[in-house]
Amino acid sequence: MSGFDSLLQRYLSIPSNSEAENTLRLLIRMGLMVTGADEGSLLVLDDTSGDLLFAMTIGDETSEAALRGQRVPLGQGITGLAAATLEVQIGAPTYKDVRQSVRQDGAASGPTAVMAAPMMIGERLVGVITAISFARDKHFTTQDGKLFGGFAAIAGVLVDQGRRLARLDETTDPTDPADLARGQIATSIARIAQVRPDALAEIATQLASIERLVAGGA
Amino acid sequence: MADQGTGSAALIEALQLTPGDLAARALQPVDVAIIDSGIDATHPDLVGRVAISIRIEDGQVTELDAPGNNDTYGHGTGVASIVARIAPNARLIDLRVLRPGNKGSGDDLLAGLRLAVRARHPVINMSLASPTKFVPQLIPLCERAYYQDQMIIAARRNMPISDEGFPAEFASVLGVDNGDLPQPIALRYHPRRVIELEAPGDAIPVAALNGGYTTLSGTSFAAPMVSGVCALLLGAFPALRPYEVRAILCAYGLRG
Numbered sequence: 001m002s003g004f005d006s007l008l009q010r011y012l013s014i015p016s017n018s019e020a021e022n023t024l025r026l027l028i029r030m031g032l033m034v035t036g037a038d039e040g041s042l043l044v045l046d047d048t049s050g051d052l053l054f055a056m057t058i059g060d061e062t063s064e065a066a067l068r069g070q071r072v073p074l075g076q077g078i079t080g081l082a083a084a085t086l087e088v089q090i091g092a093p094t095y096k097d098v099r100q101s102v103r104q105d106g107a108a109s110g111p112t113a114v115m116a117a118p119m120m121i122g123e124r125l126v127g128v129i130t131a132i133s134f135a136r137d138k139h140f141t142t143q144d145g146k147l148f149g150g151f152a153a154i155a156g157v158l159v160d161q162g163r164r165l166a167r168l169d170e171t172t173d174p175t176d177p178a179d180l181a182r183g184q185i186a187t188s189i190a191r192i193a194q195v196r197p198d199a200l201a202e203i204a205t206q207l208a209s210i211e212r213l214v215a216g217g218a
Numbered sequence: 219m220a221d222q223g224t225g226s227a228a229l230i231e232a233l234q235l236t237p238g239d240l241a242a243r244a245l246q247p248v249d250v251a252i253i254d255s256g257i258d259a260t261h262p263d264l265v266g267r268v269a270i271s272i273r274i275e276d277g278q279v280t281e282l283d284a285p286g287n288n289d290t291y292g293h294g295t296g297v298a299s300i301v302a303r304i305a306p307n308a309r310l311i312d313l314r315v316l317r318p319g320n321k322g323s324g325d326d327l328l329a330g331l332r333l334a335v336r337a338r339h340p341v342i343n344m345s346l347a348s349p350t351k352f353v354p355q356l357i358p359l360c361e362r363a364y365y366q367d368q369m370i371i372a373a374r375r376n377m378p379i380s381d382e383g384f385p386a387e388f389a390s391v392l393g394v395d396n397g398d399l400p401q402p403i404a405l406r407y408h409p410r411r412v413i414e415l416e417a418p419g420d421a422i423p424v425a426a427l428n429g430g431y432t433t434l435s436g437t438s439f440a441a442p443m444v445s446g447v448c449a450l451l452l453g454a455f456p457a458l459r460p461y462e463v464r465a466i467l468c469a470y471g472l473r474g
Binding site (some may be wrong): 073074076080081084085086087088089090091092093094095117123139140141142145146149150152153 | 255291292293316318346347349350351375376377379396419420421426427428430431432433434435436437438
């Protein structure tokens with residue numbers, strides 16, 4: 001398992017090469033597309049140190065290798081501010097002169113616009129996703145912030161689901177005959193729901209009869 | 219000139235003006251509390267504008283001997299620079315409730331607001347939203363501010379999911395959204411929305427840390443536009459009550 005994979009697994013309970021990881025990557029990519037951003041990243045919160053750690057970058061493969069695992073303290077920059085305020089933050093680089101900042105004609109090699117959105121489970125922070133643009137005259141609007149924040153909100157739900165599933169897995173003993181039976185029943189019902197959804201009502205009736213029998217026997 | 223000793227006369231006169239007209243009048247100083255990440259009082263745009271600098275950390279209140287750089291994020295400095303630009307009569311009261319490592323717990327934010335209400339600062343700008351769990355404590359505090367003739371101006375959430383932002387949602391608070399409006403101080407009024415006022419909040423030039431400048435976007439930067447206009451109104455017409463200031467802002471907002 002690579003360092004990147006283990007970061008997602010350790011902090012977000014998302015296994016490597018899983019559907020959840022691919023969906024998360026897709027979500028951020030879509031967030032970048034709809035806001036016209038060039039690159040983005042996902043940082044996870046390390047609760048122990050209070051730092052954010054780069055876990056994923058989108059748009060530039062070279063930057064992923066360079067940034068992975070790097071720490072951003074909560075007090076630093078727009079990413080740290082999004083984490084501290086639990087709000088989408090939208091900004092630009094700092095200029096020495098106010099007129100220059102209005103024109104936004106800084107060097108094209110550097111970012112011209114940045115945006116960071118908190119990834120939450122309820123009111124608890126789990127990470128931050130960021131978007132940057134290198135386009136001359138580009139600035140992210142509040143509307144961009146709302147859109148990007150929406151993707152961050154969905155990512156939070158995805159992470160929450162992943163964690164719940166992981167907890168379920170932890171409480172299930174694969175050698176326990178009862179757990180095995182429960183798994184088989186669930187798999188069978190899922191298969192029937194796919195191929196014969198019309199049969200579900202009949203199964204429900206039969207299960208209710210069995211339940212009454214068992215309850216009566218007890 | 220109308221008698222400024224009564225609110226109603228001031229209300230009638232102020233309704234006929236624009237925010238631009240207000241800035242040109244003789245203005246009394248008005249304290250504007252900025253509850254935020256602190257203010258860099260050494261920035262050229264803010265030198266001499268910050269009257270008091272306070273840090274609130276885990277409920278502990280520390281007043282700095284003299285205003286200096288009290289900001290690590292730049293958010294509060296940006297917010298303060300907007301108020302300072304719009305209202306030359308604003309005396310900024312820096313209440314730092316957001317610090318490195320503080321993940322928006324809300325305890326300090328609540329403590330900062332409590333301090334501002336107790337000190338009776340007439341205008342209180344909150345470009346930060348509180349977590350929902352603090353709502354029961356925020357409501358009476360904001361009500362008290364209203365009855366003490368204080369105006370709390372609070373930013374709507376940039377990304378509202380379950381709420382518009384607290385305290386911006388409260389009736390006792392003037393909630394501000396970001397609208398596509400000309401800078402510096404055009405307003406828009408929406409009588410049927412929870413958040414009634416819109417002010418410009420996209421690509422706002424603001425003071426940044428280390429003496430620089432940047433452009434920031436979001437409701438955080440729309441709220442201080444309104445706080446600035448409130449400071450102008452109260453500076454020009456000190457007899458105005460909060461509900462009258464609100465009525466004037468709404469009138470300005472209807473005119474566009």
